[in-house]
Amino acid sequence: MKRRGQAGIGTLVMFVALVTVAAIAGGALLGGANAIRLQAEDETESTIADIGTGLTVVNEVGRVNDDGESVRYVRLSVKLGSGTNESDLRNATIHYTDDDTTATLNFTNQTANATNFSVAAPVDADDSAPVLNDETDTFHIFVAVEAIRAGVEDGPAGITWRTNAGLTIVTEDDMRTTVTLTPPAALEGKQWVGV
Numbered sequence: 001m002k003r004r005g006q007a008g009i010g011t012l013v014m015f016v017a018l019v020t021v022a023a024i025a026g027g028a029l030l031g032g033a034n035a036i037r038l039q040a041e042d043e044t045e046s047t048i049a050d051i052g053t054g055l056t057v058v059n060e061v062g063r064v065n066d067d068g069e070s071v072r073y074v075r076l077s078v079k080l081g082s083g084t085n086e087s088d089l090r091n092a093t094i095h096y097t098d099d100d101t102t103a104t105l106n107f108t109n110q111t112a113n114a115t116n117f118s119v120a121a122p123v124d125a126d127d128s129a130p131v132l133n134d135e136t137d138t139f140h141i142f143v144a145v146e147a148i149r150a151g152v153e154d155g156p157a158g159i160t161w162r163t164n165a166g167l168t169i170v171t172e173d174d175m176r177t178t179v180t181l182t183p184p185a186a187l188e189g190k191q192w193v194g195v
Contacts, residue, residue, distance in 0.1 A: 054175030056081045058138065062159070062181070062195040065146070068188035070158030072146035073112060074181060074195055076167070078139055080132050084175070089119050089130040091172035094143060098165040100152045105143065114147040143167060145181070159195075161185045 055078045062071030080087060094105040094117050107130065108116035121129035123138040132139060145165065146158040159165045165181040181195045 054081050054084050054087055054171040054173060055079070055132070055169055055177045057177060057179055060179060060181070060195045061192050062145075062183050064187045064190050064193060065158055068190070070146070070160050070187065071181075071183045071193065071195060072144070072158045074143045074145055074159075074167070076141045076143070076169075076179065078132070078141055078169070078177075079137065080135060081175070081177070086131060086133040087171050087173075089132065089139065089141070093170045094141070095168040095170065096143065096145070096148055096165070097168075098149070098159065098163050100163075101149055103148045105148075112142040112144040112147075114144065114150065117144075118142045141169070159183060160187070 057076050057078055059077035060074065062074045064070070065072045090107045092107065096103045096105060103114065105112075105115060105117045108118055109130075110116070110118065112118040118141075119130040120140040120142070121127075121137070122140060123136060125134035125136050128134075128137075129139060149157050149159070159181055161183055163181070167179045167181065169177045169179075171177075183193050183195045187193060
């Protein structure tokens with residue numbers, strides 16, 4: 001009888017050990033599955049954000065003032081975003097903001113100024129500018145930040161590394177692309193800088 005009791009206790013100990021190992025393994029599997037799920041969610045959000053922008057900014061540069069103290073205008077190079085077939089920049093608006101001022105800009109086929117942005121088309125597959133309608137199209141959008149900031153009393157008229165400036169391009173389909181403008185601290189002696 002003693003042997004049977006010992007065998008029963010031994011079996012119980014083995015059973016508890018197996019259940020414990022199975023629980024640990026199950027937890028590891030669930031943790032791995034959760035990590036994969038979170039990664040998939042991040043990828044989905046990234047893809048949706050990419051599709052939802054309408055435009056993709058591929059380059060941002062600024063033209064430095066002759067005095068070398070600030071950037072007087074900004075040139076954004078844009079292409080169609082993923083999933084976007086066409087974007088007519090004549091119907092777009094650009095919202096400029098910084099610590100001192102804000103402006104809403106509309107398209108002009110003239111030179112950019114305090115109330116309008118302009119477009120040039122260095123790569124335009126079918127001469128449709130200012131309508132982006134081909135994945136190879138690359139257009140330059142010009143924003144005259146110095147003209148926009150002309151009424152600011154303190155500091156330089158253009159933007160510097162201290163200016164918390166940003167642009168939001170809103171397409172006709174209400175898709176938004178936001179860009180932060182951050183010129184380098186050293187501008188003197190340069191004509192163009194990355195922003």
